[in-house]
Amino acid sequence: MLSRALFLIISLLLISPSSALAYGSNTLDRSTITITKSLNFDAKKANINPKIVKTLIRVFSWGIDFNKDLQKGDRFVIIGNQKATPSALIYIGAKKHLAVFSYTDKRGRTGYYDINGKSLYPSFLRAPLKYERISSKFQRKRFHPILKTWRPHRAVDYAAKRGTPVYSVASGVIQHRKRMGALGNTVYIKHGSNYVTVYAHLSKFARGLKPSSKVKKGQVIGYVGSTGRSTGPHLHYELRYKGIRRNPLTHPLPKQKKVDPADFWRFKNKANSILRSL
Ligand SMILES: [Zn+2]
CATH class of the missing domain: 3.10.450.350 (Nuclear Transport Factor 2; Chain: A,)
Known part of the structure; x- marks a missing residue:
């Protein structure tokens, strides 16, 4: 700017x-x-x-x-x-x-x-929280524990204690911050024109954020929970590049120069x- x-x-x-x-x-x-x-x-x-x-x-x-x-x-x-x-x-x-x-x-x-x-372009963090373990990786087919069917999981699930702070992986603008069916309390953040990150099942949102709010890398946007279709506290995290969900663990990420x-x-x-x- x-x-x-x-x-x-x-x-x-x-x-x-x-x-x-x-x-x-x-x-x-x-x-x-x-x-x-x-x-x-x-x-x-x-x-x-x-x-x-x-x-x-x-x-x-x-x-x-x-x-x-x-x-x-x-x-x-x-x-x-x-x-x-x-x-x-x-x-x-x-x-x-x-x-x-x-x-x-x-x-x-x-x-x-x-x-x-x-x-x-900003730098991106690989993971949006301090987690205990990865409970579900990005995969084409996974047996869904609640739905009891095989379906793709184009996200990473991070198991963490309820209330663990979740932060934005890069500077960006809040796109959505609301309850969204199976995803529960969810935040969408837009980074430039091509990247969107999604943070779901939050127990609650960070205060003061609303759609079009600017966030910085590492800024807390919510807290781990189990809202929506979820068996226990974890963060469901998606990385979308040009509208397509990419593997957050392996997709090459921008690094500010x-x-x-x-x-x-x-x-x-x-x-x-x-x-x-x-
Ligand atoms: Zn998930």
């Missing part, structure tokens, strides 16, 4: 779709996509390299929900050479501004980082001068 001052600087961005701006002794290209229909449609109209569009979606899906947040008039600004790696990608929405800047680490990997030198401290001030100065030149 940008500070208020940067928000203002970006607000002053010119509207011309394509131009060049002075940056130090170099001149940086600038392209703008203004949303009228959809990102893909308007990017094509603005003659933006499809590879760049993919990068915009990959990077910004952690800060904006492309299905819900994108509105007519929102703008994406690409600073720098589209054929190589742009120096900065900026999103200017009605409610939110995001800016990321390219940085190449010692191993030669280039990524996009915010003004504080952090990737927009940071600009190397040795490069940080150089990175930040460059980022600030890009913002100032807008």
Whole structure:
């Protein structure tokens, strides 16, 4: 997220779709996509390299929900050479501004980082609680102890004492927080556009949380219980990626990256001068 001052600087961005701006002794290209229909449609109209569009979606899906947040008039600004790696990608929405800047680490990997030198994607914890044991793994067929039938279990069940705190595995936004039939008291948390985590059978919810509340990694969201269709206190935990339930024990999880401290001030100065030149 940008500070208020940067928000203002970006607000002053010119509207011309394509131009060049002075940056130090170099001149940086600038392209703008203004949303009228959809990102893909308007990017094509603005003659933006499809590879760049993919990068915009990959990077910004952690800060904006492309299905819900994108509105007519929102703008994406690409600073720098589209054929190589742009120096900065900026999103200017009605409610939110995001800016990321390219940085190449010692191993030669280039990524996009915010003004504080952090990737927009957060780190995920593998498990959402301190548990005693895993009572049921992710499996295609499991004999259900209550229903007495074989059915898939696309989740992990963690046995733990009633009242054990359950925390969000990553920063995100609460989607649901309610009693849901067989799942009992359940919390859904959305992390970026692609990940949703689900926490079920809770004895109670953490106070003060409601749909659209922001949560941090490790923040308590509820307590282990046995509500809904459950034989004893445990947490039923699901990890959904692009709508599909994945094995929470093995699915590769995002890990936030940071600009190397040795490069940080150089990175930040460059980022600030890009913002100032807008
Ligand atoms: Zn379960």
